[in-house]
Amino acid sequence: MGRHCCVRAEVYGALLFGYAFRPDEVRVVTENGALAARLKLLFGRLFGFDFDQRAGRPDVGKHTLVLSDRGKLAALFETFGYGGSPDVALHLNNAVLENDCCAAAFLRGAFLTGGSVTDPEKKYHLELGTPRAHVGRETITLLREMDFAPSLTARAGHTVLYLKASEQIEDFLTTVGASQAALALMETTVEKDLRNRINRKVNCETANLSKTVEAAMRQTEAIRRLRESPLWETLPAPLRETADMRLAHPEEPLAELCALFDPPLGRSGLNHRLRRLRELAEDR
Numbered sequence: 001m002g003r004h005c006c007v008r009a010e011v012y013g014a015l016l017f018g019y020a021f022r023p024d025e026v027r028v029v030t031e032n033g034a035l036a037a038r039l040k041l042l043f044g045r046l047f048g049f050d051f052d053q054r055a056g057r058p059d060v061g062k063h064t065l066v067l068s069d070r071g072k073l074a075a076l077f078e079t080f081g082y083g084g085s086p087d088v089a090l091h092l093n094n095a096v097l098e099n100d101c102c103a104a105a106f107l108r109g110a111f112l113t114g115g116s117v118t119d120p121e122k123k124y125h126l127e128l129g130t131p132r133a134h135v136g137r138e139t140i141t142l143l144r145e146m147d148f149a150p151s152l153t154a155r156a157g158h159t160v161l162y163l164k165a166s167e168q169i170e171d172f173l174t175t176v177g178a179s180q181a182a183l184a185l186m187e188t189t190v191e192k193d194l195r196n197r198i199n200r201k202v203n204c205e206t207a208n209l210s211k212t213v214e215a216a217m218r219q220t221e222a223i224r225r226l227r228e229s230p231l232w233e234t235l236p237a238p239l240r241e242t243a244d245m246r247l248a249h250p251e252e253p254l255a256e257l258c259a260l261f262d263p264p265l266g267r268s269g270l271n272h273r274l275r276r277l278r279e280l281a282e283d284r
């Protein structure tokens with residue numbers, strides 16, 4: 001389920017792309033039972049409380065999650081950094097995406113409540129819709145920073161961001177976590193053909209994993225040699241920290257290893273340090 005910061009970012013994305021997100025009510029409506037279950041789970045983990053129990057019969061075929069308890073709402077808005085401001089939740093509060101790891105979690109949440117993927121006659125289309133215009137534009141900026149090229153349109157009072165290129169759609173889905181579990185969540189919206197393509201991509205990534213493990217083994221070997229040499233004592237602290245981290249987590253993929261640093265390291269930063277360590281071990 002991920003780090004605490006990412007759980008918070010995912011819930012935030014789900015609410016900003018959900019139905020109501022106001023000081024007096026938070027409401028998410030979905031036809032997808034798995035989505036409702038995931039959101040309840042994340043909610044419990046983040047806040048330690050559940051959505052309100054609703055009196056009366058639920059709408060047929062729909063899951064409605066409601067929060068109107070004032071104490072719970074206050075705790076929720078506090079968590080997302082809105083100190084009682086009247087225009088709460090109209091903007092994306094970037095402070096909630098505090099670490100590099102959080103952007104993908106935020107988009108996953110947004111996709112859970114506001115997203116859909118279709119393949120009408122092979123014209124690929126993935127979209128995210130939100131009733132909050134500013135949030136839509138701010139999410140466009142976030143996506144561009146992540147090398148996506150989204151377009152923007154408006155439909156039925158919603159701001160809709162969409163991706164057309166199939167490579168971009170696949171990248172988006174793998175970025176937000178197109179594991180088998182995520183794919184099951186998307187079952188109602190992802191067309192079969194596209195799902196197969198993503199499955200192949202996920203399988204391919206599994207194959208890449210063994211290569212990753214081999215690379216990690218070469219790294220740990222080099223680091224061990226380095227530690228036994230006199231050079232070790234002269235290394236700058238960031239390199240020694242990186243070496244220790246790699247030895248403590250020898251099989252962790254790079255992205256996960258980045259997240260273990262405090263504060264988390266960027267991918268290229270970590271790559272650079274590991275490369276430097278290998279070079280040092282070689283010309284020792």
Ligand SMILES: [Zn+2]
Pocket residue numbers: 003004005006007009099100101102103105
């Ligand atoms: Zn995070």
